[in-house]
Amino acid sequence: MITLHDLKRISDYEWEIPKSYREDMRVPVRLFATRRLLEEVVKDKSLEQAVNAATLPGLVGHVIVMPDMHQGYGFPIGAVAATRLPDGVISPGGIGYDINCGVRLLGSQISFDKARPHLDALATALNHFCPSGVGGKGAVHTTDAELEAVCRQGSRWAFKQGFASEADLRRTEESGCVEGADPNKVSKRAHERGRPQLGSLGAGNHFIEIDLVEQVFDPTAASVMGLEQGNLAVQIHCGSRGFGHQICTDYVEEFQGAVRRFGIHLVDRELVCAPLDSPEGQSYLAAMRCAANYAFANRQILANSARKAFEQVLAGRVKDWHLHQVYDICHNMGKIEMHIIDGERMKVCVHRKGATRAFGPGSPELPDEYKPIGQPVLVPGSMGTASWVLVGTEASMMQSFGSTCHGAGRLMSRHEAKRNIRGEKLIQDLEASGIHIRAGSMAGLAEEAPQAYKDVDQVVEAVVGAGIARKVARLRPLAVIKG
C-alpha cells in the first residue's frame, strides 16, 4: 500500500512516486493534487494502479495522475500515459470501455431570470427528447451502411444529416472526426450493439444538465466562448455506448494472446497491450477511432435534441433561445500527438483515461477563435455541485502531455453510496435546493449522489495551482437529467 511517505513533494500541487519505488517501473508517476486530496487518494488503490501503469513498455516522461484520480481497473481513472512511436504499446485498458466518453458544453443568451419559470418544463422536454436509461435505444436507428459512415465521419456524418452546424464541428475536439477509423476492424457484435443506440445518453454517471453561468473569472476567454454571467448553459456527458464497450471488450480479449506473442510481462491482465506498429495495435487503434467517432456523433445528435427541447419550451417566450456550441472534449482516448519530452520533440500515443486534453494557446489543433486563449476544458461536478470551464496552458503542454482533470472524481464507493443514500430522498434534497431532477433509476441516482464525489473546487484549485489549466467560469446546476 502506497502511503504519503512514499511521495516526493515537488510543489504544493505536484508530487512524484520515483521510479525507484518499484523495480519494474519504467517511468516515475507524477501526481497533481493538494495534500488534502492526496490524503483521500491513498485510501483506495489508485496509486498502486498508477504504479502498475508505469510498467508498460515504451513509456516516456511520466505517468501522470490528476487530482480527480480514483481507483478504476488497469489504469486508475484520471491517468495520462504516453508511449513512443513506433514500438511503444497501446493498451485498451488505458483508455477504458467507454471510448471517447466526453463532455459537450452549449452556451446561450438566455438569462436565468427569464428562464426560471420554464426550468421544470425544460427538464421535462430534455428528458423527452434525449433518450436515456439502461440499454436505452437512441433517437436515430442506423443501418449497417450508416453506422459505417458514422465510424468514418463522426460529427461530419451528423452534419450531413442536419444534426449539426459548421460551428459545432469546428468547436469539437478533432473537429468531431478522428482520421484512420476502419469499421472492418470492429466486430459484428459491436455493430449490432451500436446500430440502435446512436443519439442516446445511457445510464450511470452520464447526464444532461442545465447550468447557470454563476461566475466569470476570465471575461476575455468567456466572451470568446459566448459565456456570460447570469445566462444558461447546457452540458452533455456521455460516450460511445454499447458500441465502444464491445470494441474494448473484444480487444482486451484479443490482446490477452498478443501479450504472450510479444513476450510482454504484465502485473495486471487488464493492462494488456500491443506494440503500436504491430497488426494487433493498428487494428485496435482503427477500431477505437470508430468508437471515438460514434461518440462524437452521439453527443452531436443529443445536442440537436437539446436544441429541439429548448425550442419547444422557449420559442415565443424568450427572445433568443438558441444554444451555441462552446466545445466538445474527450475523456477516454488514445491519440497520436507531438510533445516535447526531456527536450526532445517526439510523436507519442497519449492514453487519457478520465483526463481531458488541455492544449495551450497557439496550438494548431484549436479553432482560430480559441488559439489566443487555449483549448476550453469542461470539468463537470456532480448533480448538486458546481462545474467549471477552464482553458489549457503552455505549462500543461510541458508538464502533462497537454492534459488536465476531467471531473470531480469519485470519493465514496458505489456500495457505500447505495447503503447510505436513498434516491427518493436525494431528489427531494436537490429539488429543495432548486435543482430539477429527472432520473430513470433511484438506485443509479443514489450511486451518483454529490456526497459520493470529491469537492470539484478543490480539484480545480489543484490543476490551476499546478498551472496546467486556467479558470474561465464556474457553472451552477439548475436541472439534471440522468438515465
Next chain:
Amino acid sequence: MEPVFGFREHAHTADWELEVWAPDLPGLLEQSARGMHALSGMRLQCGLLQTRSITLHGEDTESLLVRFLTELLWLEQEEGLGFDDFSIAVDSQYNLQAELRGSAIANLDKEIKAVTYHNLAVQTSEQGLRVTIVFDV
C-alpha cells in the same frame, strides 16, 4: 459459518467488485452469474421460459470466467434475457457447455459495461475456488 457457495460485494470507488466462492468451477461460474445479475438489480418477468445453450473456450480459468459473464451480458443487453437456472459443465481443457434457463428481463437498475480482467485470479483452496471480479459500470 460461511456457506459453501455465494457472493458478496466489496467497496470499489468507481466500479463494482464482487467476491465469489464455490466448491468447483461450474459452481463458481454460476455464482458469478447470479452475483452479476444481483448487482445490476435484475428482475425477471414471470413469463415464457427462455432457454439458451452456449459453448465457450477459455485459455485458463480466468479467461473462461470473463467470457462466460460477457456472454451473459450480451444476452442481457441484446436479447433482453436473464437467467436463474444454470447447468454448466467444464472439461479439463477449459471447454464450457452451459444450458441457461430464464426469461425476459422485467427490470435492470444498472448497466454493466464490461467484465474486466483487473487483478483477476481464481484462488484454489481445500474449500474450493474463490475469485474477485471487477465490473466496469
